[in-house]
Amino acid sequence: MSRLSQLIRQHSELDDVDREWLMLLLADSQLLADMALADLVMWVRDHEGNFVAISQVRPASAPTLFYRDLIGQRVREQWEHDVRACYEEGITRISSTPDWFDEIPAQLTTTPVFSKRAEGDRLVRSASPIAIISRHTNVARTRQLTRQEVTFRECADDMFDMIQAGDFPDIAAPDFSRRGAPRASDGMIRLNVDGVVTFASPNALSAMNKLGFGGELEGEVFAEVASMLLDDKRNVSVDEALPLVVAGQAPCVSDVNAKGVTVTMRSLPLYRGGERIGAVVLCRDTTDVRHQQQELITKDATIREIHHRVKNNLQTVAALLRIQARRARSDEARESLLHAMRRVSSIAVVHDTLSGGFSQSVNFDEVFTRVMRLATEVATGEGAGQVRPVLRGSFGAVPSEYATPLALALTELITNAVEHGFADGVSAEEPGEISVEIEPNEEFLDIHVRDNGCGFTGAPDASGLGTQIVRTLVEGELGGQIAWNSIVGTGTTVEISIPKRWGVNG
Secondary structure, rough: OOOHHHHHHHHHHOOHHHHHHHHHHHOHHHHHHHHHHOOOEEEEEOOOOOOOEOOOOOOOOOOOOOOOOOOOOOOOHHHHHHHHHHHHHHHOOOOOOOEEEEEEEEEEEEEEEEOEEOOEEEEEEEEOOEEEEEEEEEOOOOOOOHHHHHHHHHHHHHHHHHHOOOOOOOOOOOOOOOOOOOHHHEEEEEEOEEEOOEEEHHHHHHHHHHHHOOOOOOOOHHHHHHHHHOOOOOEEEEEOOOOHHHHOOOEEEEEEEEEEEEEEEEEEEEOOOOOEEEEEEEEOOOHHHHHHHHHHHHHHHHHHHHHHHHHHHHHHHHHHHHHHHHHOHHHHHHHHHHHHHHHHHHHHHHHHHHHOOOOOOEEHHHHHHHHHHOOOOOOOHHHHHHHEEEEOOOOEEEEHHHHHHHHHHHHHHHHHHHHHHHHOOOOOOOOOOEEEEEEEEEEEEEEEEOOOOOOOOOOOEEEEEOHHHHHHHHHHHHHOOOEEEOOOOOEEEEEEEHHHOOEEEE
């Protein structure tokens, strides 16, 4: 759970629907701050009726008023009247007198946030605000606002009116990552209800020029401009969402690729009284970003192929060891070769899992289930086939560099339990069991490997190869601790504790 979600839960009594609404709204809070040219603070009403800040955004398009964070604090006395009145009245309030903050005059504007939820076949606005957004606009300016700044503020006012009406965010809009998405400063185009460009920022015009449009955008139907760019199908790549974006009819994101240039566009339809009045289209030249993403995809594919080939090579080595073990003349040589085969196979399982995905971490539950089955099947002894492995708990995701030593260490412990704990075999009436129990906490991943075998007295044989391998892997590779506890006739328990700072996520 994110810190923002925790703050909402901690300081409000909102249900899951309203919390999700706030999370969607806050995903675009930086865009709202940049367009409003103002600091934004979101307040929620806590259990005692006080208002607490859960979010604060500084504008990238104007100087900030707040050099210290307000998150987690109660609303200041100078703002409390406006915030509380906005909550009770459910309408936007604009301060009539300057709100002085650190000797800087500011205009305070408070807007109620209403959510919508499905009731039958329609969306119904919440009865009361679920939060309040305060805008703190620096009015100590020595120059007049530029046309771009005026347009930014006008668009911001329209969007805050939509927030009050419960029309923003649009819960039906497709989800997308904000990383690399267009921002207000990257380029903004304002469309009227007919799709005609009424304003285009210099950066937006520059992005369109790179795609091959050489004229002025204002006064043009933006969809027609896009259509002109798509005439040469050989050098242009588009997706199906583009017509909706350039017409401003739906909240979508689309890429246009032309002449080796990629421009990402995002449309935000504007509504008033339930009627569409136009749209904002944000543009960003993402050529370098897309190239980097393509390079990462290529590198990920290469890494997956390497893991696949390593897995194949390790399986070949394991097969050769198995063949050699069958031809060995002495029991000692055969046992040593089978042990080596098992260890190589355990490493191959990790590489096989890594070859199946782009992430450099593995679902260790899946890996360990295969390793545990492998260890009990390959371990020597007539009773091995009747020993039941059990996994209790979940390892979660483990980085690849820790997955291999952890898999090897647990393989050795399970094999030792089968070979030594059940050396005399097991019966159908009293089946053997080896359980691996995971107990994660904030700092450590605790693992208990238990068996109901014969047990032993004293300390484990420190000179044994298996014991040396386990100690080296746990204490050296993983930086953890290991201890053996055993009682003759009742079984053995091996306790492993691995610090999470080494990257293991339970």
